[in-house]
Amino acid sequence: MNEASEEHAHRSSRVHIWVPFYDADPMGVVHHANYLRYFENARIEWFRRRGITQATMNGPDLQLAVVESQVWYRSAARFDDNLLIEVRLHEMKHISMEFAYRAVVKGDASTNGAEPRLVADGRTVHACVGKSLRLKKIPPEMREKLMSCGEVNEASDTKAVEAP
Amino acid sequence: MNEASEEHAHRSSRVHIWVPFYDADPMGVVHHANYLRYFENARIEWFRRRGITQATMNGPDLQLAVVESQVWYRSAARFDDNLLIEVRLHEMKHISMEFAYRAVVKGDASTNGAEPRLVADGRTVHACVGKSLRLKKIPPEMREKLMSCGEVNEASDTKAVEAP
Amino acid sequence: MNEASEEHAHRSSRVHIWVPFYDADPMGVVHHANYLRYFENARIEWFRRRGITQATMNGPDLQLAVVESQVWYRSAARFDDNLLIEVRLHEMKHISMEFAYRAVVKGDASTNGAEPRLVADGRTVHACVGKSLRLKKIPPEMREKLMSCGEVNEASDTKAVEAP
Amino acid sequence: MNEASEEHAHRSSRVHIWVPFYDADPMGVVHHANYLRYFENARIEWFRRRGITQATMNGPDLQLAVVESQVWYRSAARFDDNLLIEVRLHEMKHISMEFAYRAVVKGDASTNGAEPRLVADGRTVHACVGKSLRLKKIPPEMREKLMSCGEVNEASDTKAVEAP
Numbered sequence A, B, C, D: 001m002n003e004a005s006e007e008h009a010h011r012s013s014r015v016h017i018w019v020p021f022y023d024a025d026p027m028g029v030v031h032h033a034n035y036l037r038y039f040e041n042a043r044i045e046w047f048r049r050r051g052i053t054q055a056t057m058n059g060p061d062l063q064l065a066v067v068e069s070q071v072w073y074r075s076a077a078r079f080d081d082n083l084l085i086e087v088r089l090h091e092m093k094h095i096s097m098e099f100a101y102r103a104v105v106k107g108d109a110s111t112n113g114a115e116p117r118l119v120a121d122g123r124t125v126h127a128c129v130g131k132s133l134r135l136k137k138i139p140p141e142m143r144e145k146l147m148s149c150g151e152v153n154e155a156s157d158t159k160a161v162e163a164p
Helices: A006-011 A034-049 A054-058 A140-147 A158-162 B006-011 B034-049 B054-058 B140-147 B158-162 C006-011 C034-049 C054-058 C140-147 C158-162 D006-011 D034-049 D054-058 D140-147 D158-162
Strands: A012-018 A063-073 A082-092 A096-105 A117-129 B012-018 B063-073 B082-092 B096-105 B117-129 C012-018 C063-073 C082-092 C096-105 C117-129 D012-018 D063-073 D082-092 D096-105 D117-129
Touching: A012 A034, A034 A063, A034 A082, A034 A096, A034 A117, A082 A140, B012 B034, B034 B063, B034 B082, B034 B096, B034 B117, B082 B140, C012 C034, C034 C063, C034 C082, C034 C096, C034 C117, C082 C140, D012 D034, D034 D063, D034 D082, D034 D096, D034 D117, D082 D140
Parallel strands: none
Antiparallel strands: A012 A082, A063 A117, A063 D063, A082 A096, A096 A117, B012 B082, B063 B117, B063 C063, B082 B096, B096 B117, C012 C082, C063 C117, C082 C096, C096 C117, D012 D082, D063 D117, D082 D096, D096 D117
């Protein structure tokens, strides 16, 4: 969390999650598939804070389809852990964008009041599509809303679109 | 399963489920919310075998909304258990119907080749609704398909509809 | 919520849940199995506020096993709805206890600033068991903690234990 | 699936999954987090067929912890689709191994009896750990069982272990 510059603060969001009992598996730890759900909750909150909801995207007939996900599992989270999920827009291309995530446990015995413990980090790539699921350019108004929230890398997504 | 008369066989369906790892909780047993999911899988299979799918219900603008569920948890199922879910139509009223379920584990150490062990049983009540979620009478054609599969109790659903 | 007398306030807990995207099904509404999960989250919070966690129950070798659940689905909740889950201890017997729940949506268009809209209510019954899953009497210390939080019906659970 | 050589057949497993209703989201498609669950089901089946279960790993105090996952979402799967999940051991290192997956829909309208349609593919990396979650070398007996099933790339996992 030490990279939290002013720009960073503007383009990231954080949500807290108390790990529910049913998200932990017989090994007692959060099942790995759940992190994609936690990441999504944080990402939706990120959009909400920037005024972008499903309703606002219905007008221009837009959806953001997940085309790739990647997660690194660094340590175990358990039932009742207080997870902090941090999300930030990492890169925006013509028709796709990439988000980066960090999930940390704070304030449990293992952290001893020191630094939060990293549990997982990851990334997801989202392509802009219409109802027909055909790729669309990210509309200028949406791009503006997304970019207004601090410095974001801009790049071409030619390869990204071909790959998935 | 000893009640399996000829009529019973006609109006019940069975599905097998290998308990997935992620459905077991830190106590090592299937989390109780999952039985409603297993029951649904069996119920959808029951409808499929009688020629009723979401597609066939789209024409007459029909949906079956769950209005009540009840489950009794009798013993524990664990990861990798082979669950047999049995579903049967228990009662049909004018605008609602009730299904009954039994989930048993067969062939594990605890059964010793003897009778399957009862894990959970339950019931769900479903009301017939249109797109607007307003209650509708079960259409005659659908009623016929459902009743063609053996003896089912018919009853008035006045109270059931008032209650939920 | 108008029954919130002083005693009621003492023996009930409330948690808020933003309905996650992945909890809504293709009909756009919260899948019915999820309410048992929401109820559990509220119940665990209820115990936590009374100083009872899994850790405190490990000493006397105690677990609370769900033996029955029942839910009435009154109206639909959707993605992004702000659900308020209220839980209260309804009845305590010698070896089992029953909780009652209400899930309401507040502040959406359908409520118009008026009363919250009831989405689902239900009940769960929990039996006290040891590691071996054998029934145990609720220990006096635990009973005291639970009863200290307001008026609760006391009753014999003979039938309840036989039934499940 | 045309790459199914003899070796390939030996080191891959396939499982079928009827997409359950509750795995589809309000957009009508399988929520992306579920593919990690489907992949796990296939992987567990892969181990089972090679005589490796949780029980057989308890003796030598072994667990396989997921340390990384990556999924590419190629097209949409829907409720009731018949998914075929193929898994194969892609690489084995000293203390970790990597599996590769493909999820295809077969026999739906979009495939027209032609080739199955690719829905998602991905990879997961698993490290061998003891109860204390400390990294351990994959034991020779286990390695033998895993390698007996056809040609697998062997490689050093130094970097992989550092990275996660």
